[in-house]
Amino acid sequence: MNGEAILPYLIIIPLFGAFSMPIVNLLGRKAREAWAVLISGATLAVGSAIFYYIWDTKKILVYTLGARSPLGQGVGFPIRIVWEVDLFGAIMVLMVTLVSFLAVLYSLGYMKHDTGLDKYYTLIIILELGMLGIAITGDLFNFYVFLEIMSIASYALVAFRNDTWEGIEAGIKYMFVGSIASAFVLLGIALLYGQYGTLTMSYLALKLAQSPSVTAKVALALFIAGLLFKSGASPVHMWLADAHPAAPSSISAMLSGLVIKIGGIYALTRILFSIYGASVSVKTVGWVVIIFACITLIVGNAMAVIQNDMKRLLAYSSVGQIGYILLGLGIGLAAYGSQTGEIAMAGAIYHTFNHALMKALLFLIAGVVIHQLGTRDLNELSGLAKAMPKTTFAFLIGAAAIIGMPPLNGFASKWLIYESSAIFNPILGAIAIIGTAFCTAAYVKVLYTFFGRPSEKVMKAKDPEGTMLWPIIILVVAIIVMGLFPWQISDRVMIPAVKALENQLAYVSAVLGGA
């Protein structure tokens, strides 16, 4: 199998699916749903094939748009858009395609009573397309375009139920905040282009290392600011707590599981490691990230404890988990090149993947509860375990995984972060533990409600239909199976991913052809 040959289909298939959706829609509801499932399923197949190829060969996949070589004729620098996927990008591709496929499958049952579903499926495929583009691109402006595709699709999807006041309110808030954040990123790109005259990430990394400038640092500050907005880090997480509860649950699962990680964490990591790795003091930048991570950890998890709204609780919990990922990223930078940094970064990548699975699971379950009972107020959900045993069991698994119970996947990733933070700086380790204490309190509260005495409202509820139950079952199985082989996954996938990420020279020379 040839990775280069199939990489463009990661973009072509969702684009084709989204563009042909208005035409397929003429054939009716069944055709539209089958088409959406088919397209996201085919994308999942391509995504897993690419992940396997890159993991198997340990290569950095470079694809040039428009010609065979990225370099211009007679010049030694790249003039074309390149896509560059290393193992970290491939993990993100696998994560995005998997969760998107499950979200589309789940939507078949969950969105049945809504109108305007042709637009819904187009938007959900466009959202997936934008995230895949961010994960594979090696060009700074191409990255911005895909970031905007992703962001605009998610603004529209958050406000999809436009007959509810909260959908509109959250959509407007998200749109204003997100547009300002995107403008920061665009301004940063413009500054870098003005100073260095190139937009290719790897060539820019070379230029930056050769001639560092104040402009580059200003651009870096703008990138960090904009991307922290996108990832929902405190103190700029306020849009997230509104957007995630207001969106349809299949979309909350994608927003919380994927969008904040691809648009925030992945992009930040790529820019910090692959572009700026050699030209700024990673220690300083690492500590900046760590400070935000600590605030995010405490604020997100503490706010989760006091929520009465199930989805808002999950949204704040996402903020808290982003804090862990940022902590791993920050330590990975501050202890760049040492084993502590490597473990922290591996923990961050591993936790990104794990959290995508668990938070998608938890939001899908919240959607089931809303679908069956019409409420997400925890005060009214007492005794759900009697009426919906399968759903409650799945929630138990998801909550245990997110807290980090040993037989599940969340344990290993959190352990890597705890271990490295305790070695790096014991105070950070203590902060991470405090965050987990809050997180545990929040989820125990929910479980306590679920296992209580059944209330009037809950008695009539039943477990959901197949299309809504299967994605949940698949995610539960994935969480359990990944939990059985934590260190194998860590050693064979995550550590190599960090090694590839830290090897900036390989990232640069993959495009410049060793020339």
Place this chain on the structure above:
Amino acid sequence: MREDMGLIVKTTARAIIPLIGIFGAYIVVHGHLTPGGGFQGGATIAGAGILFLVAFGLDEMKKHYNKSLYSVLEGVGGLAFLGAAMLGMGVAFFYNTLWHNGPFFNGEPGTLLSAGFLPIMNLAVGLKVFTGLVSALTAIALYRRWKS
């Protein structure tokens, strides 16, 4: 309240709408030769559609506007762009095989039938922008009423 405008406006619109349309089509078709291109031309043609909506009113627009036709055409525009980009898949995505190997659109640079797949892409983008903008503006004009 009347939704259409006065006689002078309507008569002038009758005269001007075809001119705007032709000028927009000119911008789209000459996208690879002169300033402008798919987006600019498409937006210009959409301006003709919006002039129609404003001058003749919503009732007249409803008679001439077909929602599914416009969304299908928008999809077709996107598909044509994607198809043109995939023509040279043998070498790379977006490889301009029409320009390098023919059989058409590979004329002398500066003539209308040159620049490979660019004219096709300009037409596709123009179609997409025109149908998209007209659909968006009509949907906003149709939005229920002023009070709830």
